[in-house]
Amino acid sequence: MTHTDDIPPNLPLGKRVQVLRESRGMSRPVLAGLCARGPDWLKKIESGQRELRSHTLLLRLAAALQVSDLSVITGGASEVAQPVPLGRLSHPAMPAIWAAVMGRSLTAGTATAPIDVGALQGEVDQTWRLWHTSRRQRTEVGDLLPDLITRAEGAARTLDGPDRRRALVALSDVYRLTGQATAYVAPAELAWVVADRALTAAQQADAPEAIAAAAWNMGNILRETAYPEEALRVVTEAADLIRPHLDNSPDDWRGIYGALQLHAAVTVARDGRDGDAWRYWDSGDQVAKSLPASYVHPSTVFGRANVDFHGVSVATDLRKSGQALARADEIDPDAMPSRERRSRLWVEVARGHLQRGDRTAALHVMNIAHKISSETVAYTPSARGVAAELWHKAPRAFRAEAARLAESVGVAGP
Structure with missing residues (x-):
């Protein structure tokens, strides 16, 4: 070497x-x-x-x-000496989540008490809402996941008939939420296990909407682990699967179909495919127009606001900073009920400002993102990257402020 x-x-x-x-x-x-x-x-x-x-x-x-x-x-000395963080991000909730996922029983066993699948699904739905409304969503949801995983696994093993099918859907939802809550902090092997179990449970339930939602989750894992072509294939196949059912389906079926279109839009935008990116985004936009104006998908938060937010992301990934910032100017962030998604919008706006060289504006909106959800900024690579770049290159008048942000996010080093 x-x-x-x-x-x-x-x-x-x-x-x-x-x-x-x-x-x-x-x-x-x-x-x-x-x-x-x-x-x-x-x-x-x-x-x-x-x-x-x-x-x-x-x-x-x-x-x-x-x-x-x-x-x-x-090849030259940096203006600010910056060590490179070589280790994986960690979170205190990970050991218990790891134990719950990897400690799954291989035997059916017997339930010690009657299992109310409806109540279990209600808890899962409530935990999804917590994910979207908490400023510290990883910590608060992470504390609940081990017990939810264990009980959902138990329900899927011990029930039969229609109740087992419903339990499998709940189990798939739990694993999708686990994938969200452990993104970027879970070891790669855990990320893959969780994504696969979400998809497998949905397929065992033979529930098209759950399969499509699990495929959306699998696409996230594939894209973030540098398999964009496979991510695109998974989400487009899932869209093809659910499309024939849309005319007479519940709103949430169309909601996950729209979320798959937005996922594809971002995936191809990161590859610089301008026309394809906006074609997928337009498909998602048409779905949003077919739904009630106030509609929001419970887990992916697909709806009118999320389509508009993704327009900013697509433009930013295509390095069309002027277009991204113009789109952001037309958005009401408070229309998005997800605190986590609002925080990521401001990170995208900060990226747009950085692409134009406006570090002062980028620092301002990154502080907004951090105030909305400190854990979104601290545990999302794109947000950490923006914070690190601002700390490295902030205007002299704002270096202290940029340093405070970098330290709170964990990218400033010793």
Whole structure:
């Protein structure tokens, strides 16, 4: 392995990345995947055909290459000395959740008390509402999940007939919520187990709406672990599955169909596919128009506001910052009942401001995002990346404020 001191000081950034990658025996697709990008993107970086200006992507590259100092990649001393966080994010709720997921019994056993599946589903629905309304949703929901997982598993094992089918739907919902609450903090193996169990339970229940919802969740895991093509395939197949049922279906069936369209829009936008991104977004928009104006899907929060929020995300991912900010100007954030989703909207707006070089505005809206949901900002990579970039490059007058934000998010280092 090449020692970092052996890299010539005048070597361009792209070549430095290539040297580090090859010295670690990593293929280009592997390193690109760890950065949630494709191998062509990395090839252009390494060959110097494309500049790498995003501080977020620099951090991802450094972490993937196990480089603890950004200057090893950039080739020069940073204005602010910033260590690269190499470890996985952690959360106090994870050990108990891990134990509940991995400790699943293999035998049916017997219920010690009658199981009311309706009450169980009601608890799951209430916990989803907590996820969307709490400022500290990971902590509060995480405390409830181990017991919910255990009881939902027990219901699915011990009941039969229609009650078992309903229990399987509840179990799928629990695992979808577990995937949300442990995103970015769960080990990869747990993320995959949870996503697979959500989908398997829904398929065993033979419930198209639950299958589509679980596929939406699986798509999130695939996209965030650098499998965008597979993510797109899963959500489009799920949309094809549920589409024939939409004409005479409940609103929530159309709601999850719309959520799948928005998922596809963001997935292809991150790949720079402008036309496809807006085509999927338009499909979601049409679904929202077919639903009551006040409709909100209980778990994905699909509805009029979420379609508008995704318009900002799509434009930002396509690096159309002017369009993203113009769309954001037309949105009433309070129309979105999900605190977690409102916080992420402001993170997207901050990304748009950073793309235009307006760090003062980005810092202002990041503070809004943090006030709405501190845990959304602290545990979402895009938000952490924005906070790190602001701490690294904030205007002199706002460095203290940027440092406070970075410290509260956990990206400032010692």
